[in-house]
Amino acid sequence: MTQTRAYLDHAATTPALPEVADAVVEELARLGNPSSLHRSGRDARRRVEEYRERVAAAVGARPSDVVFTAGGTEADNLAVKGLFWARRDADARRTRVLASAVEHHAVLDAVVWLGQSQGAEVEWLPVDHRGRVHPEAVEAAITRDPASVALVSVMWANNEVGTMMPVGEIAAICRRHEIPFHSDAVQVLGQRPLHFAAAGPDVVALSGHKCGGPMGVGALLVGPDVDLVPVLHGGGQERDVRSGTVDVAAIAGFALAAERAAAEQPERAVRVANLRDDLVRGVLGVVPDAHLNGDPDPRGRLPGNAHIAFPGCDADALLMLLDAAGVECSTGSACSSGVPEPSHVMLAMGAAEGSTTSLRFSLGHCSTRADVDMLLEALPSAVERARAAGRLSMR
Amino acid sequence: MRVLAAMSGGVDSAVAAARMVDAGHEVTGVHLALSRTLSASPGRSRGCCTREDARDARRVADRLGIPFYVWDLADRFSADVVDDFVTEYAAGRTPNPCLRCNERIKFAAVLDRAVALGFDAVCTGHYARLEPRPDGPPWLLRAVDRDKDQSYVLAVLTAHQLSRALFPLGGAVKRDVREEARNRGLAVADKRDSHDVCFIADGDTAGFLHRALGPAPGPIVDADTGSEVGTHDGAFAFTVGQRRGLRIAHPAADGRARYVVAVSPSTRTVTVGPRERLATSSLTTCAPRWCAPPPAPGARVLAQYRSRGDAVPVTLTHHAAAARVEFAEPQHGVAPGQTVAFYRADRVLGSATIDRVHPGEEA
Numbered sequence: 197m198t199q200t201r202a203y204l205d206h207a208a209t210t211p212a213l214p215e216v217a218d219a220v221v222e223e224l225a226r227l228g229n230p231s232s233l234h235r236s237g238r239d240a241r242r243r244v245e246e247y248r249e250r251v252a253a254a255v256g257a258r259p260s261d262v263v264f265t266a267g268g269t270e271a272d273n274l275a276v277k278g279l280f281w282a283r284r285d286a287d288a289r290r291t292r293v294l295a296s297a298v299e300h301h302a303v304l305d306a307v308v309w310l311g312q313s314q315g316a317e318v319e320w321l322p323v324d325h326r327g328r329v330h331p332e333a334v335e336a337a338i339t340r341d342p343a344s345v346a347l348v349s350v351m352w353a354n355n356e357v358g359t360m361m362p363v364g365e366i367a368a369i370c371r372r373h374e375i376p377f378h379s380d381a382v383q384v385l386g387q388r389p390l391h392f393a394a395a396g397p398d399v400v401a402l403s404g405h406k407c408g409g410p411m412g413v414g415a416l417l418v419g420p421d422v423d424l425v426p427v428l429h430g431g432g433q434e435r436d437v438r439s440g441t442v443d444v445a446a447i448a449g450f451a452l453a454a455e456r457a458a459a460e461q462p463e464r465a466v467r468v469a470n471l472r473d474d475l476v477r478g479v480l481g482v483v484p485d486a487h488l489n490g491d492p493d494p495r496g497r498l499p500g501n502a503h504i505a506f507p508g509c510d511a512d513a514l515l516m517l518l519d520a521a522g523v524e525c526s527t528g529s530a531c532s533s534g535v536p537e538p539s540h541v542m543l544a545m546g547a548a549e550g551s552t553t554s555l556r557f558s559l560g561h562c563s564t565r566a567d568v569d570m571l572l573e574a575l576p577s578a579v580e581r582a583r584a585a586g587r588l589s590m591r
Numbered sequence: 592m593r594v595l596a597a598m599s600g601g602v603d604s605a606v607a608a609a610r611m612v613d614a615g616h617e618v619t620g621v622h623l624a625l626s627r628t629l630s631a632s633p634g635r636s637r638g639c640c641t642r643e644d645a646r647d648a649r650r651v652a653d654r655l656g657i658p659f660y661v662w663d664l665a666d667r668f669s670a671d672v673v674d675d676f677v678t679e680y681a682a683g684r685t686p687n688p689c690l691r692c693n694e695r696i697k698f699a700a701v702l703d704r705a706v707a708l709g710f711d712a713v714c715t716g717h718y719a720r721l722e723p724r725p726d727g728p729p730w731l732l733r734a735v736d737r738d739k740d741q742s743y744v745l746a747v748l749t750a751h752q753l754s755r756a757l758f759p760l761g762g763a764v765k766r767d768v769r770e771e772a773r774n775r776g777l778a779v780a781d782k783r784d785s786h787d788v789c790f791i792a793d794g795d796t797a798g799f800l801h802r803a804l805g806p807a808p809g810p811i812v813d814a815d816t817g818s819e820v821g822t823h824d825g826a827f828a829f830t831v832g833q834r835r836g837l838r839i840a841h842p843a844a845d846g847r848a849r850y851v852v853a854v855s856p857s858t859r860t861v862t863v864g865p866r867e868r869l870a871t872s873s874l875t876t877c878a879p880r881w882c883a884p885p886p887a888p889g890a891r892v893l894a895q896y897r898s899r900g901d902a903v904p905v906t907l908t909h910h911a912a913a914a915r916v917e918f919a920e921p922q923h924g925v926a927p928g929q930t931v932a933f934y935r936a937d938r939v940l941g942s943a944t945i946d947r948v949h950p951g952e953e954a
Contacts, residue, residue: 512663
């Protein structure tokens with residue numbers, strides 16, 4: 197059978213395993229609010245704690261580190277705002293927020309908001325042309341006035357261009373200065389080894405649906421000595437820093453997906469990286485002036501990520517043409533109405549032209565050679581038309 | 592054909608797209624984001640720039656089962672339509688932004704991009720007809736529904752643009768279009784029509800111009816006596832033929848209503864006078880644009896000089912750089928900057944921007 201669609205957008209969301217869907221449905225049929233004191237409540241609580249232990253085990257954390265949230269964005273918001281408020285409350289001099297210029301909007305916009313309305317002094321940590329923050333830049337920014345730093349936030353791996361960050365080195369610098377370090381690891385689970393205790397950040401954000409679990413669930417891993425001020429107030433269900441009845445069914449799916457992602461990560465990474473290399477080679481073969489953005493060294497990027505610039509092309513037009521040909525990929529972010537925006541990641545990397553001419557192809561656990569072949573077949577004519585569109589100015 | 596349907600989120604463009612799908616075309620829906628500030632005002636639907644409109648367009652596309660995208664033309668729209676609107680008013684002329692949008696955005700930037708991407712035509716919900724011709728581009732004709740006819744705001748299009756345009760509603764009447772939308776289960780069936788300038792959300796054109804151009808107070812002068820009868824905050828906010836909002840303290844000597852008869856931003860002067868002062872016997876234009884074979888010089892044709900108005904008989908002489916229009920009967924409220932569209936019966940011949948108007952005697 198010839199397939200009709202090629203899904204090359206696993207970094208946006210990756211299909212849930214059938215077992216994950218089963219686990220969600222099974223849990224959905226069970227009774228009990230984990231906060232209730234009677235037997236049904238205790239049973240629900242017991243299951244939540246079991247799921248918590250499984251998520252913790254999958255990511256090298258202690259069960260008590262795991263704070264379930266309604267997704268990666270909430271986890272990032274809790275990390276950034278919660279750390280800022282707690283640190284400033286403890287010492288009013290701590291107003292500086294150091295964050296990489298290529299953070300996901302969940303961190304980026306939270307940091308901007310802290311600057312605009314909470315009195316934070318925001319400093320964007322620069323990246324090199326591969327999209328990487330240098331530990332020396334973090335050290336230099338802190339050293340200017342260590343006592344004034346509230347937190348440092350640098351993502352584990354970039355969601356657009358796939359560049360891995362030197363998280364361990366940055367964690368060591370922050371630890372030396374006793375400054376809390378948050379890292380958004382939403383793209384990492386299942387793609388790269390992820391061990392919370394060993395890697396060193398104090399706070400790490402995870403998402404369920406990026407590793408094969410359900411949407412609307414995630415977690416913030418919070419080390420034992422980290423103080424956070426809550427963003428959501430209420431019953432304090434999650435370690436008193438996150439309120440709201442937890443979504444037990446979604447957590448059941450998340451636990452299974454995280455377990456599988458962690459267990460299969462070494463094998464998945466090799467297979468997916470090979471396929472990604474085929475994709476990049478193939479694309480450069482049919483579009484000779486295209487080039488890979490981010491880190492050319494496969495060790496420095498997510499195995500499933502291929503972020504490619506097509507000079508002269510209008511990336512939005514290219515996405516639309518590929519979509520019409522059955523190939524699904526991404527240009528970066530869009531506003532809620534669907535208006536595409538130039539990539540802030542590419543701009544921070546000093547690649548302004550690439551910010552409107554690049555596409556992200558991202559592979560995942562169920563990607564196949566047939567997906568790559570579909571792309572390579574559709575690409576040449578799509579590029580030709582997107583170039584014609586690129587010659588017309590819409591902006 | 593591969594058809595790009597421009598979908599504003601209103602009922603007309605929704606039904607137009609639906610009809611193209613029914614006709615067997617391969618249709619892709621596109622909503623044009625024309626404004627940077629996508630602010631929704633619940634319960635009200637003004638213009639074509641709100642988040643609510645984008646959502647309505649998307650839901651129609653869902654219903655029709657067609658792909659849907661949002662194209663960001665805010666910068667182009669700002670430069671080609673909004674800035675032009677402000678510049679024209681600042682120069683004492685009266686622009687029509689919808690016409691400018693058709694000319695420069697919908698059937699230029701959007702159409703060019705669509706063609707580059709492999710589409711054969713752009714479809715909109717305008718009320719106008721296109722009659723195919725075997726030997727050339729189609730004729731542009733007035734819509735069957737005379738109350739909704741939009742051939743005037745399309746008269747700026749060239750033959751080339753018309754040959755790539757589709758107006759599926761030209762033969763329909765509005766009531767039936769709403770009924771059809773209802774029968775198709777489109778949620779926009781009862782959505783209010785938009786009449787105002789889409790980038791002036793509150794409908795206050797004078798306020799918008801004051802914000803854009805700043806205060807420029809000056810006198811209001813009586814055309815008959817030459818005396819100052821009032822003051823204004825900016826001549827650019829006035830339009831020839833305007834009667835309301837003059838705030839003149841003293842009534843005219845003859846007790847009759849006074850109208851704006853001339854606007855001169857350079858001297859910051861607004862001149863008012865009785866209705867007969869508005870009488871125009873002829874006008875001259877900038878370079879005319881023809882979407883049909885140009886009429887012979889001295890031809891008697893029909894001319895329409897505002898979107899809601901009748902076409903009146905004129906004698907037309909023209910060359911490449913200008914045209915002269917002589918009205919059979921003097922007209923009132925003709926303003927420089929407006930577009931005059933030429934018709935022969937229902938057929939659009941072309942259009943031109945009015946450069947100067949010449950006074951005539953009251954009939």
